[in-house]
Amino acid sequence: MGIDKEFVMLADAVIAGKHxxxxxxxxxxxxxxxxxxxxxxxxxxxxxxxxxxxxRDNQIFLPQVLISARAMKASMKILEPLMVGSGHxxxxxxxxxxxxxxxxxxxxxxxxxxxxxxxxxxxxxxxDCTAEKFLSGAGQHHPDVIGLSALLTTTxxxxxxxxxxxxxxxxxIPIIVGGAPVNQKFADEIGANGTARNAAEAVELIxxxxxxxxxx
Ligand code: B12
Numbered sequence: 001m002g003i004d005k006e007f008v009m010l011a012d013a014v015i016a017g018k019h020x021x022x023x024x025x026x027x028x029x030x031x032x033x034x035x036x037x038x039x040x041x042x043x044x045x046x047x048x049x050x051x052x053x054x055x056r057d058n059q060i061f062l063p064q065v066l067i068s069a070r071a072m073k074a075s076m077k078i079l080e081p082l083m084v085g086s087g088h089x090x091x092x093x094x095x096x097x098x099x100x101x102x103x104x105x106x107x108x109x110x111x112x113x114x115x116x117x118x119x120x121x122x123x124x125x126x127x128d129c130t131a132e133k134f135l136s137g138a139g140q141h142h143p144d145v146i147g148l149s150a151l152l153t154t155t156x157x158x159x160x161x162x163x164x165x166x167x168x169x170x171x172x173i174p175i176i177v178g179g180a181p182v183n184q185k186f187a188d189e190i191g192a193n194g195t196a197r198n199a200a201e202a203v204e205l206i207x208x209x210x211x212x213x214x215x216x
Pocket of ligand 1: 051052053055056065069103104106107108110111146147149153154177178180181196197198199200202
C-alpha cells in the first residue's frame with residue numbers, strides 16, 4: 001500500500017476517534033521508516049484539522065472531539081520518544097503551559113516535542129495554569145524562555161495577566177505566546193516577546209530569542 005494512502009487512513013482514524021487503529025497505523029508507518037515528523041504533518045494534523053472544521057460547523061460535538069483527541073494522543077505517544085531523541089547537549093530550557101481556564105494541550109504538546117527534538121529541555125506545567133504557577137515554575141527551573149498556550153478567545157486574554165504579573169515579579173526572560181487564536185498583533189499588544197503559528201516556527205523563534213540573549 002502507498003504511504004499516501006496510509007496517511008489518509010491515519011487521518012481517518014483520528015477523525016473517527018479510533019485510538020487503537022491510530023496507534024497501529026502509526027507503528028506500521030514507523031516500521032516502514034517514515035520519519036515521525038512526516039507522520040505528524042501528513043496524517044495526524046490533517047485529521048485534527050478536519051475535526052476542528054466539523055466541530056466549528058456543528059457537524060460533530062464535544063464527545064467526538066474528545067475521542068479524536070484521544071486517538072491523536074495515542075499516536076503522539078508512539079512518535080514522541082522518536083522525535084525527542086537523546087544524548088545531545090541541551091540548548092536551553094523552555095517552560096511551557098496552557099493558561100488558566102483552558103484545557104487544550106495538543107498543540108502545546110507538539111511544541112514541546114519539537115523543542116525536545118531540537119535539543120531543548122522542556123518543563124511542561126500542563127493545562128489550566130495560573131500566573132502564580134508560571135512564577136513558581138520559573139523560580140524552580142530557571143528557564144531561558146516561557147511559552148504560554150491558549151486556544152480560546154476567552155482564555156487568551158489571561159496571557160496578558162500572566163505577562164504583567166511575571167514582569168512585576170522581576171522575571172525578565174522572554175515570554176512567547178501561541179495557540180490558534182493568537183496572532184502577532186495580539187502578541188505585541190500584550191507585551192509578549194513573540195509568537196509562532198506552529199511548532200516548527202516556535203522552535204525557530206526560540207532559537208532566535210536565545211541567540212539574541214547570548215549577544216546581550
Ligand atoms: C481538540 C479540541 C478540543 C478538545 C481538547 C483536547 C486536548 N487535550 O487538547 C476538547 C474536547 C477538550 C475541547 C474542549 C473545548 N473546546 Co475545543 N477544540 C479542539 C479543536 C478541534 C482542535 C484543537 C487542536 O488540538 N488543534 C491541533 C493543534 C496541533 O493546533 P494548535 O492547538 O493550534 O497548536 C499549534 C499552534 O497554535 C502552535 N501553538 C500552540 N500552543 C503554542 C504555544 C506557544 C508558546 C507557541 C509559540 C505556539 C503554540 O503550535 C501548535 C502546533 O503546531 C479546536 C478547533 C481548531 N481548529 O483549533 C477546538 C476549539 C479550540 N475549541 C473550542 C471550544 C469553544 C471549546 C469548548 C469551550 C467547548 C465547550 N462548549 O465546552 C471547550 C473548552 C474547554 C476548556 N476549558 O478549555 C473553539 C474555540 C473558539 C474560540 N474562538 O474561543 C474551537 C476553535 C472550535 C470552534 N471552531 O468552535 N476542545
